[in-house]
Every structure is written in structure tokens, then in C-alpha cells.
Amino acid sequence: MTVRVTVWNEFEHEKSNETVRAIYPDGIHMAIASFLKEHFEVGTATLEQPEHGLTQEVLDNTDVLIWWGHRAHGKVEDAIVERVAAAVQSGMGLIVLHSGHHSKPFKRLLGTTCNLKWREADETESLWVVAPGHPIVEGIGEGFSVPEAEMYGEFFDIPEPDSVIFISRFSKGTEVFRSGVTFTRGLGRIFYFRPGHETYPIYYQPEVQKVITNAVTWAAPTQRHSGFSLDVRNTPLPE
């Protein structure tokens, strides 16, 4: 059964910053959709669309939602955030990329500040696999490098993850970072993956594409339309 993916992007940097537009002329969402289309049924959605492109109908037909946001987190309407959270709880997978660590849906579902340290200094990021049996790292080996990256450093204020998949270090400082982590909320599986700063061509890198592709397969719901109910229920004794 084909997995249906929706790639959401705030789509702002690409319109205002020439460096970013040169890398992602059609937007980060189109670059991500492009490599996912080889395996899945893929749609896109952006902030400027009505309901940010995330109508109830779109979510009802999405198995895995990918989220890229950065400077426009505050523009995402709370009603849409609640709709996304409810979809995850009922089984939709969610993959949050890079600066999406501060997006409203991620903070809403995790319950923490999701704060971290950061620095832009053109550093090489080394990502090491620390859960080699996990389906998300199939084909990745021991890890890989991103030649130029923004730095994110601990303490990353997230709940204890279900699994820590990747840990990163950066070439110019002393920081480390849990750069790939999973969570469950209700029936939904969540993967946060750090790479993807807008000023570097990171989503064209084969290892990054492989991880995101694996993550879509992993996050696709097994129970979503099964009728499993999360409702509060009074359950009387049998008479």
C-alpha cells in the first residue's frame, strides 16, 4: 500500500534570500518531495495557503507529515497546530526537520521548550549512528558527514526520547547534539532529524535523503484507520 506523504514548508527564506533561492529555487518542500516521489505518493503544503495547506481533508489523507519551518513559527495558527497534533495522536507519522525543533506542533506534542544552543560557522557535522538496528538507519552504516552545517548543541530540552538514533559533533567547537531522536504520541510516531539548514544544499545529499526516506517508511501508521479509539469512555460492567 503506497504511503502518502505531505511535505510542509513555511516557504519564506526561499522568497526573500538569494542564497537560499539559488539552492532551493522551487522551495525546500519541492526538493524533499522530489526524492520522496520515487518511493511514495507525495504532496506539498505551505504556510501561505488557506489553512496553511493542512485542511482536515489533507491530513485525513496523509500517512506521514514532514515539517520544515524556521522564522515563521509564530505565524502558524493554533487551530492548525491542534489539528496536526490530533492527527499524530490518531496515528499520522510526523518527521520534524532541523529548525522545526521550535515549531508549534513539535513543542505541543513534546511538552518541553525544545531549546538548544546554535551557531552559524560553516562547520562540518559528523553524525554517528547509536541505534544501528533501527529501521531508520538501514543502509547508513556507522554514520556520515554533512560538509557544511549550522551547529546545534546540547542541552536540547526534549523529553527522554524513545530511541536516540544519531549523535552529532561539529568541527569548530566542542558541542555535541542528539541529532536523530524518536518519540511516540498516541498512535503516532515522531522522528526529529537535525540536518537541513536553508543556506546549505543538505537535502540533495544522498545519506540525508536515505534517512528521511527510511523514516517515512518507519513512521507510516499501522493502526491509523483501524478504529482504535483514544476517546475517554465509561465502560460499565457487563450485566
Added chain:
Amino acid sequence: MTVRVTVWNEFEHEKSNETVRAIYPDGIHMAIASFLKEHFEVGTATLEQPEHGLTQEVLDNTDVLIWWGHRAHGKVEDAIVERVAAAVQSGMGLIVLHSGHHSKPFKRLLGTTCNLKWREADETESLWVVAPGHPIVEGIGEGFSVPEAEMYGEFFDIPEPDSVIFISRFSKGTEVFRSGVTFTRGLGRIFYFRPGHETYPIYYQPEVQKVITNAVTWAAPTQRHSGFSLDVRNTPLPE
């Protein structure tokens, strides 16, 4: 160093229901405060007080907050919920009792619906210890029974807990329930403990008192006023 506890209670059932008032004439909070006072410095707070009794000053001087709420969850102001959540993230312990599973602070910090099944049928609850090395169950042995209890049943929609401490079953139905579970959010430790329905004298039971007392000691912060910062920070390279 004495642990400072604040016991919060919505304090509504006790004023409107004679059965409850007969059991807890001064309110559930006073019954809980009473046994905790033997070990800790204890204050109380209720919904009807200004800022629900949870001013910033009160929270700044609280090491562990205990929460009992049920029918008035919706009356708790969102600003106070955010204040409680921020205090937990910065290290305050939080113990959520019984129907507090649906309280705003608990749902805010966990990110799930916290829904469950329930039934009022005067059942005996058997609580079994499944983490016997945990400090919360010191002195509890293999478990204990609550003679008359409301039933709560799975699926309990919470994130995978850090530790499952107790699992319960009930005498008249077939349900089971994770009745004691821990979480971490930021620097703060959270314990949810199921017993405590208002129509039964559960908070007078020695085992229940022992668990809550142990949990206060466990949840008291070790890092709260240490200056550890959860703030977002740009951290430039050394020159």
C-alpha cells in the same frame, strides 16, 4: 535541607457533596498536607484563591507541587498552567493524583490526550510493583490493595513513561492500568499516581501515604536553583 511542598486541590467536591465532605471535612489538600507535614514543609493552594494560590512567588518557593483536580479542570487559567509548566521545566517536581490525569498542566507537559476508560463500581484495586528498585516504592513490598476504588482502564494515552512503577487491576472487570508512572520534562520530575477517588478515604491509607511521601523525596529537585539554563543561546566560537 527541608523539601517544600505545595498541595493544590480544586476543592469543589468537598463543598457540594456530603459524602466527600464527610471523608475530607477540610478538603483533600488538608488530608494530604497532614501526613506530609511529618516530613516536609507543606503549604496548600486551591482554585478559588487569587491566581489559584499559585503565584510566581509560591512556585519559586515550592520544590514539589501536588495536584488534585477533577470536575473543575476547565476553570484553571491558561496563564497559571504555563507558569506551572515553566516551573516544572526549571526543576520543580510535580505529583499528579488520580483524576488529575486530565488536568491542564499534566496534558500540557505530556502532549497527549491522557484519556482512559473509567467506571464507578466499588471495586478493589490491586496495585503491583513492577520497578521494585525505584525509590518511590521503598517499603512497599510487592504491592498493596485499595479496598474500594473507581476503575481506570487502558489504553491510557500517555507517552512511553520513563518508568512504569505500578500496574493495577480491579476486582469486578477485566481491565488493567499503569497506575504509577514517571516522566521528566526539562529539569523536572513528574509522577502520576492513580489512587485517590474523592468518595473513598484513600488518602488515609498508610501505603498510599507512604508512596506519596517517597515520591516527594524523589521528585525534589537537585538542580533547580543551580543556574542551569534552558534558554536558547547563540554560542559563538572562541576568538
Added chain:
Amino acid sequence: MTVRVTVWNEFEHEKSNETVRAIYPDGIHMAIASFLKEHFEVGTATLEQPEHGLTQEVLDNTDVLIWWGHRAHGKVEDAIVERVAAAVQSGMGLIVLHSGHHSKPFKRLLGTTCNLKWREADETESLWVVAPGHPIVEGIGEGFSVPEAEMYGEFFDIPEPDSVIFISRFSKGTEVFRSGVTFTRGLGRIFYFRPGHETYPIYYQPEVQKVITNAVTWAAPTQRHSGFSLDVRNTPLPE
């Protein structure tokens, strides 16, 4: 790619006990192999075979090993136990059924006593799903009942599982039990599943078959023959 399953059974009760033989005339392994064959490539192995049927070649060609043992745990040779443990660490999935909780490979990989309480009293077991988004419970809904079962009760001395999937209670006593739990060791995924006492026809029950089938798919390795190395390695600096 077809998943290759080996079903291992000590195959003793069936030869000495008429009740058991009447239920499983060809052995428990053949009953399990029978329903798995609809989905996977399935072989069997038993204690009495040379090397207990688990030669290095058999394990090298096994994606998921299923283990049923009870009264003959002590007859399993330590060299074979080490071979099974090494295969799991390098990625082979392992599904341990019922009284296999006390098998040598399970205790070797978990590091605990795996002790528990037990009683034979023809009780109905109610298994409740507490991780509804997990692939192992796809199609299972909220849980199911086994009409007649042996009782297993907590405290079950296992390490904190990666996920608790099922919790059981039993109709005649007050016990509860974590009846479906997962672990990871090296690259290998492990699932322990409680149902399956030899004197009841439990492996003919559709829900039990569905869970075991799901578990095989979940436990099948994604990284096994990838060349990912668990070896100790000295890694000099680049010159």
C-alpha cells in the same frame, strides 16, 4: 524479500504427555510453522537434533528465530546459547514465547533472572494493548482474551523494556503481568510474548497467530548483512 524464520522447540512435552500431544500432535513448532508459512519462509529445529538444529549455517540463514522451551532449558548447550546470542547481536530477530522466559538465550541476553510468579488454574487471560501504535499490534484493537491459560504474575524480573506492548490480568487471582515486551541487543530486536502454555490450544487462536506474525515482520533485521561491525576497533587519527 522473504523473511526466513526458524521455529525452535524443545519438543519434549509432546512426546511424553498425552494431553499435549492431543493438542500439538506434530509438536508446538509445527503448529507455529504452519501459520507462519502463509507469509514467510519457515524452518524448524528441535533440541534432540545435532547442535539442537541450530548450526552456524542455520542461524546465518535465519532472519527471525522463535523459541519455545520449558522443562529442558538446562539441556541446551552453552555453546549454542552463545551462538544464538551472537546472532541476535549481529541482527537476527528473536521471539521468545511463554516459558521461554527462563530459557538460557533470553536470560543471557537480558542479564536478569527473568523470574516470575505462576499458577496453573485454568484462568482466562485478558491481554490489553498499551502501545497501540506499535507494529506488533496492528489489527489487534484494544486487546483480546485467551480462554484458558496458566497465570504468570509480577514481579517479572526483566530490565526496563524498550516498549511494553501488552499487560495481562487473569480471571481467578489478582495478578497482573507485562505479557508483551520488546528489547534491543546489538542490532537485534527481541520480543517476549507470554501466551502459549502447552496444555491449551493457544497457538491455534487467531489473535495469537496475528501477534506472532506481526512480530516476525517487526523483528526481521534491516541491517544484518550490511557489514555494520560490532567489533572492538582501534581507530587511529588520520595522518
Added chain:
Amino acid sequence: MTVRVTVWNEFEHEKSNETVRAIYPDGIHMAIASFLKEHFEVGTATLEQPEHGLTQEVLDNTDVLIWWGHRAHGKVEDAIVERVAAAVQSGMGLIVLHSGHHSKPFKRLLGTTCNLKWREADETESLWVVAPGHPIVEGIGEGFSVPEAEMYGEFFDIPEPDSVIFISRFSKGTEVFRSGVTFTRGLGRIFYFRPGHETYPIYYQPEVQKVITNAVTWAAPTQRHSGFSLDVRNTPLPE
């Protein structure tokens, strides 16, 4: 109640290597015992003693055992390993330091190879706190550096820890390492802490002493002599 600590050291490098002897003239165990004595009742034990200094009586009177071993892992008798494992399962805390990752008791209790990468190149280790609310890092702030250290790198083949407390990186390579991790086995709490290579004066560093001291307090048993039983038990129904 005073916590009783036993510091175990294989005590071989100090006798054969002048560099090590210059740093730890009385042995690593005496250096560790020295700072712990300010807070706890401390004894020591070494490989060459009868039963490696770990008689049943010694273990029965030990709340927390600290383990330092490296080149003599193979000389530790299996019967003593089983005795240590049983003591941990019944509640004794265990703190495993540095190259103790390959010690028999640690591998016995974890069930994995505990393999890792390593390099001796006089690197600075930066240890970052990733569980700031944990009692083990009280007073440690965001982390600290060890000026000269051996490198340990991922993949570290351990089960998913209960908590990851520290993550390290090293100044000369690209590796990262989970350098402080906790586990539970039976009633016993286990902490693995990476620092401590014998050719550097690491155990004189105040931050390292503070972490080990905190860990002793954390690992001290709450249930050990409580009569909580891990035995297999047949539990008949009440008549």
C-alpha cells in the same frame, strides 16, 4: 544511614607501569576511596586477594560497588562474577568506570558485547550533560572537560540505557560517545562512567569526583534488605 562503598580495582597497571604508579602510587582504588571517604564508609578490594576481595560477606555489607578493571578482565573468576551479578539483582548499586565496560560483571548484566572504538592520542574530552535533572549531575552544570584522555567512540554496544546522562566528544577526531549511562537490573542500579584512563590523573579532577560521589548516593539501594523477593514462586489461589 551511611552508605557502604567497596572500591574494586584489578591493581595491575600500578605495579608494572611507572607512569601509572607515579599518578596512583597506592593504586587507583585508594585514590577513589580517598575522596569517597569524606561522605561514605569505604572499603577496597583487589584481584589478587582471596576471592578477589569480594567474599559473600563483603558483598552483603556493600551498598555500592565501584569497578575499575582493564587488562585483567579474563582473570576474574566466573563464580565471583555470578556473585556480583546476584548482589546487583538483589539491590546493590554498581558503578563501572572507564575500561570496566569490558569487565565480566558489566557484560554479564547487560547482555551485549559492550564493544567500542578507542584511540590513545592525548585528547581533550568534552563531557556534556544531556539529563540535567538527574541526581548524578547535581552541581555539574552544563558539563566539563578532561584535559587529557583516551578516546572511546560509538558505536558503543550497550542496550538502550534507562538514561543517557553524558555525551562526550574528543578534540583530535570526529567521534562521539555516550559517556555516562544508567541501567537497572533487578533491584540494582548501574551507572557506567567513561573517564579514568590509568595514564592520566583523572580521578583527582573535582568534577569527576563529584559525579562519582553523586552516583554513589543515587545507586545506594532503597529496597535491598527489605525482603523483596526475586524468586520464582508458585502462588496458589486462596482456598
